[in-house]
Amino acid sequence: MIVVRKVKVKNALGLHTRPAAAIVKLLQPLKSAVSFTYKDETINARSIMSILMLAAKKNSQITITAEGADAELAVRRLVTAFEEEFGEK
Amino acid sequence: MYLVQHLFEQHGKHLGLDLLAGASGLSRKINRPEVHRPGLSLTGYLKGYVPARILVFGKQEIEYLKELDPAIREERLKSILTTTTPVVITARGFRPPKEMIAICDRIHIPLFRANATATNLLSRITFLLMEEFCPSVTLHGTLVEVFGVGVLIQGESSVGKSEAALGLIERGHRLISDDVVRVKKKEGSYLIGSGPELTRHLMEIRGIGIINVAHLYGAVCVRHDKGIDIVVKLEGWDDQHFYDRVGLDEKFIDILGSSVPFHLLPVKPGRDVVLLLETIALNHRLKDMGYNSAKEFNAKLLESISRRQKKRVLS
Numbered sequence: 001m002i003v004v005r006k007v008k009v010k011n012a013l014g015l016h017t018r019p020a021a022a023i024v025k026l027l028q029p030l031k032s033a034v035s036f037t038y039k040d041e042t043i044n045a046r047s048i049m050s051i052l053m054l055a056a057k058k059n060s061q062i063t064i065t066a067e068g069a070d071a072e073l074a075v076r077r078l079v080t081a082f083e084e085e086f087g088e089k
Numbered sequence: 090m091y092l093v094q095h096l097f098e099q100h101g102k103h104l105g106l107d108l109l110a111g112a113s114g115l116s117r118k119i120n121r122p123e124v125h126r127p128g129l130s131l132t133g134y135l136k137g138y139v140p141a142r143i144l145v146f147g148k149q150e151i152e153y154l155k156e157l158d159p160a161i162r163e164e165r166l167k168s169i170l171t172t173t174t175p176v177v178i179t180a181r182g183f184r185p186p187k188e189m190i191a192i193c194d195r196i197h198i199p200l201f202r203a204n205a206t207a208t209n210l211l212s213r214i215t216f217l218l219m220e221e222f223c224p225s226v227t228l229h230g231t232l233v234e235v236f237g238v239g240v241l242i243q244g245e246s247s248v249g250k251s252e253a254a255l256g257l258i259e260r261g262h263r264l265i266s267d268d269v270v271r272v273k274k275k276e277g278s279y280l281i282g283s284g285p286e287l288t289r290h291l292m293e294i295r296g297i298g299i300i301n302v303a304h305l306y307g308a309v310c311v312r313h314d315k316g317i318d319i320v321v322k323l324e325g326w327d328d329q330h331f332y333d334r335v336g337l338d339e340k341f342i343d344i345l346g347s348s349v350p351f352h353l354l355p356v357k358p359g360r361d362v363v364l365l366l367e368t369i370a371l372n373h374r375l376k377d378m379g380y381n382s383a384k385e386f387n388a389k390l391l392e393s394i395s396r397r398q399k400k401r402v403l404s
Binding site: 041050 | 227229269287293299
């Protein structure tokens with residue numbers, strides 16, 4: 001199953017180290033292959049370095065693509081984390 | 090998408106570009122990595138003229154334009170300066186004719202002046218554009234240089250790519266990039282990998298965090314870019330899988346249409362991955378020098394078998 005969804009970076013500091021760590025952590029128990037696409041660059045969402053490389057600022061749009069049995073769950077959890085601004089509100 | 094603005098910002102200084110007109114057109118797209126001296130097109134012969142090329146006016150073009158009647162000059166310039174022309178450059182610091190400045194301003198083509206000769210500009214700009222336009226891809230993996238061989242280590246997250254790379258660095262090999270590798274295909278077949286500017290020479294090691302290898306181990310342990318000579322995929326040991334035990338058949342993997350020697354390396358406790366990677370790199374060098382251990386041995390074995398068979402026939 002492939003799930004694709006677009007999210008917006010809402011926290012003021014953008015995707016810095018802490019949010020990147022939070023994303024990797026929430027994906028750890030899940031099995032799906034998850035990738036982020038930002039500005040024609042597609043990266044593995046399980047890699048902190050790759051997320052940091054994007055240097056996505058506030059309001060940038062990221063396309064999440066998840067593939068696997070728990071893809072829907074993975075995307076839902078990620079969207080919630082983005083919505084909650086990774087607890088930085 | 091590559092804009093005139095990018096060319097100007099990144100290479101303007103190096104090329105000595107001086108903006109004379111058409112500043113409103115800096116956001117024009119450069120669609121082809123091609124630079125053209127309009128020469129013949131200025132005489133009015135436009136068959137096969139490609140308007141989407143960058144135009145460089147050299148000494149001859151400028152002298153020729155000077156000799157023309159103003160009305161004809163304007164007409165000829167109008168026919169080659171089209172809405173798809175990305176940028177116009179005059180060489181040797183020549184001041185472009187008034188008509189050229191007016192047209193460039195009117196239809197928003199950036200017009201630059203440079204000090205170098207037209208031939209020099211042609212080759213330099215072509216080279217820069219070829220770099221920008223070559224096919225590229227971002228791969229998940231760690232690129233290291235082992236005994237001069239560019240090894241791209243791939244594999245699932247947490248299989249131990251970064252740890253293997255750290256082990257190699259500790260033994261004096263070099264890190265190019267951890268986790269994210271930008272690969273460019275140059276001159277049609279040569280693959281070169283580098284790390285993204287922002288995370289260059291940083292590594293993420295589980296249980297330690299983010300470390301800067303250049304600072305920890307020194308400048309000798311890092312490199313900016315390196316050709317990709319082999320790809321090694323690390324994977325957790327699978328009892329069901331039959332791993333290569335002889336090495337007679339070489340496997341290849343496709344990256345941007347080029348095939349690169351590929352090894353699948355199973356990992357399990359007690360297997361020293363660093364040593365294995367060093368061995369793969371050395372074996373690759375040996376093969377490059379024309380010696381293939383597995384094939385060489387097999388040839389010897391076949392010869393010995395056939396000798397024995399002959400003996401039996403004789404006796």
